[in-house]
Amino acid sequence: DQQVKQNSPSLSVQEGRISILNCDYTNSMFDYFLWYKKYPAEGPTFLISISSIKDKNEDGRFTVFLNKSAKHLSLHIVPSQPGDSAVYFCAANNFGNEKLTFGTGTRLTIIP
Amino acid sequence: DGGITQSPKYLFRKEGQNVTLSCEQNLNHDAMYWYRQDPGQGLRLIYYSQIVNDFQKGDIAEGYSVSREKKESFPLTVTSAQKNPTAFYLCASRDSYYTGELFFGEGSRLTVL
Numbered sequence: 304d305q306q307v308k309q310n311s312p313s314l315s316v317q318e319g320r321i322s323i324l325n326c327d328y329t330n331s332m333f334d335y336f337l338w339y340k341k342y343p344a345e346g347p348t349f350l351i352s353i354s355s356i357k358d359k360n361e362d363g364r365f366t367v368f369l370n371k372s373a374k375h376l377s378l379h380i381v382p383s384q385p386g387d388s389a390v391y392f393c394a395a396n397n398f399g400n401e402k403l404t405f406g407t408g409t410r411l412t413i414i415p
Numbered sequence: 416d417g418g419i420t421q422s423p424k425y426l427f428r429k430e431g432q433n434v435t436l437s438c439e440q441n442l443n444h445d446a447m448y449w450y451r452q453d454p455g456q457g458l459r460l461i462y463y464s465q466i467v468n469d470f471q472k473g474d475i476a477e478g479y480s481v482s483r484e485k486k487e488s489f490p491l492t493v494t495s496a497q498k499n500p501t502a503f504y505l506c507a508s509r510d511s512y513y514t515g516e517l518f519f520g521e522g523s524r525l526t527v528l
Contacts, residue, residue: 346519407457
């Protein structure tokens with residue numbers, strides 16, 4: 304049972320344009336969401352997070368939007384840069400549960 | 416520099432052999448985790464530990480074992496009972512109980528020959 308889904312395995316975006324990565328979840332108990340970035344043969348690095356009490360969180364070029372009614376979150380990267388080419392994972396958990404559930408990832412390729 | 420150290424980075428094993436992956440952290444984090452990454456399947460939780468001498472099974476614990484004798488260390492043993500052990504293994508740790516941000520090591524790639 305995949306509770307966190309990233310339905311687009313890959314995405315290609317022109318350098319300088321906006322990259323939008325999407326994530327859906329099914330567990331209504333999730334109340335904290337995170338995005339991680341991963342390069343090949345390396346561990347994931349934390350990008351940005353959002354609590355369910357918010358609908359938007361911004362950090363530099365990265366903005367995460369949360370739509371609780373739709374059980375959907377998205378990561379916007381503006382402007383996209385070549386170094387943003389990586390696999391992006393969304394993850395979720397709920398208070399009282401130590402398990403962080405990850406999606407399957409989206410490979411983002413920025414085209415120069 | 417604080418961080419998580421996984422070793423070895425690459426490991427080859429013959430079928431039927433047990434192998435232990437090391438994970439050490441100097442972040443003074445209470446919680447530690449082992450994840451497995453396979454192509455197209457994201458990160459799946461194997462085991463996690465919230466405190467020393469205590470650990471819980473994750474979603475895919477069969478064929479794996481762990482120990483947590485020290486706060487800094489959380490080794491993972493891949494046993495011969497694991498049917499498909501070839502994968503990329505990631506260790507992580509976390510400080511705050513609720514913030515959810517995991518810090519990951521660089522990973523260990525295990526290949527069964």
